[in-house]
Amino acid sequence: MVTILDGKKLKEKISEDLKRKLDKFPIKPTLVVILVGENPASKIYVNNKKKTAEKLGINSQVINYPSNVTEEELLNKIDELNNDKTVTAILVQLPLPEHISKENIMNAICPRKDVDGFTPYNFGKLFSGETPTVYPCTPKGILLLLDEYKIELEGRHAVIVGRSNIVGRPLSQMLLDRNATVTVCHSKTKNLTEITKTADILISAVGKNIIEGKMLKSDCVVVDVGIFKDANGKTRGDVDFESVSQIASYLSPVPGGIGPMTITSLMLNTVELFEKFS
Numbered sequence: 001m002v003t004i005l006d007g008k009k010l011k012e013k014i015s016e017d018l019k020r021k022l023d024k025f026p027i028k029p030t031l032v033v034i035l036v037g038e039n040p041a042s043k044i045y046v047n048n049k050k051k052t053a054e055k056l057g058i059n060s061q062v063i064n065y066p067s068n069v070t071e072e073e074l075l076n077k078i079d080e081l082n083n084d085k086t087v088t089a090i091l092v093q094l095p096l097p098e099h100i101s102k103e104n105i106m107n108a109i110c111p112r113k114d115v116d117g118f119t120p121y122n123f124g125k126l127f128s129g130e131t132p133t134v135y136p137c138t139p140k141g142i143l144l145l146l147d148e149y150k151i152e153l154e155g156r157h158a159v160i161v162g163r164s165n166i167v168g169r170p171l172s173q174m175l176l177d178r179n180a181t182v183t184v185c186h187s188k189t190k191n192l193t194e195i196t197k198t199a200d201i202l203i204s205a206v207g208k209n210i211i212e213g214k215m216l217k218s219d220c221v222v223v224d225v226g227i228f229k230d231a232n233g234k235t236r237g238d239v240d241f242e243s244v245s246q247i248a249s250y251l252s253p254v255p256g257g258i259g260p261m262t263i264t265s266l267m268l269n270t271v272e273l274f275e276k277f278s
């Protein structure tokens, strides 16, 4: 019988603890989110972040820019927020329009306010085996969920499908730091099934329905990060729930798995930055 890795339940548990902690703070953290353009998914994500923050007692502000905003305007705003002592966490919602350099924007955020852990400073720290100011939210959420279910990582073979900067790459380093043996696959990987068959823990972050039960070994732990709408408008993950739940020992669902854990990690990171640097 497969055990569901319930991210929604863990989110509730962590949120209760966080709220109790925040209730005792005389001054609250302030999270500022910069949203550029009209991407509908980004708008929903930003709205959820704001609502969750407010429920917990974190001040939050969303600054909206039209998609034709210049890079210079954004850089000036980030500079202003970096120097504003009342602002304790800054998040720039990705993706950004093509005329804006994501690298320049990330580079501009003060690492002490880098709530996503995406600045080159924090990435550099992570990949050199040092401790960044905070860990990127989705990989952090994945590890919190695996830890909640006491899933052993040390010495186990973790296979990650997807090598993006927001999931696969930082997660590979964080799993290495926990003494897992890590393989990272991507769109040019040959014979994907040969590799996934050897996974003790399989994490898929692709955005396509790509993982079926026959690609896995018995009792494998499966984490589904992907989230997209299928042709009928239904929210789907990378994993074929039906076949994978027959073979896996643990499985995170979509929705209700890694999505809630990502937002919870953002809240944890906001509080961590506040406690470390305010």
Ligand code: NAP
Pocket (backbone or CB within 6 Å): 138, 161, 162, 163, 164, 165, 166, 167, 168, 185, 186, 187, 188, 189, 192, 205, 206, 207, 208, 210, 225, 226, 227, 228, 258, 259, 260, 262, 263
């Ligand atoms: P991304 O930047 O588009 O990266 C997708 C990765 O999948 C790439 O590394 C790509 O390889 C790889 N890939 C594509 N087709 C493949 C194939 N056929 N076989 C193996 N690998 C393949 O996406 P992302 O931003 O990491 O997001 C991935 C998914 O996770 C999306 O559905 C996104 O919505 C979801 N997500 C969810 C959360 C959450 O909180 N639940 C958070 C973040 C992301 P190449 O590098 O070779 O192109």
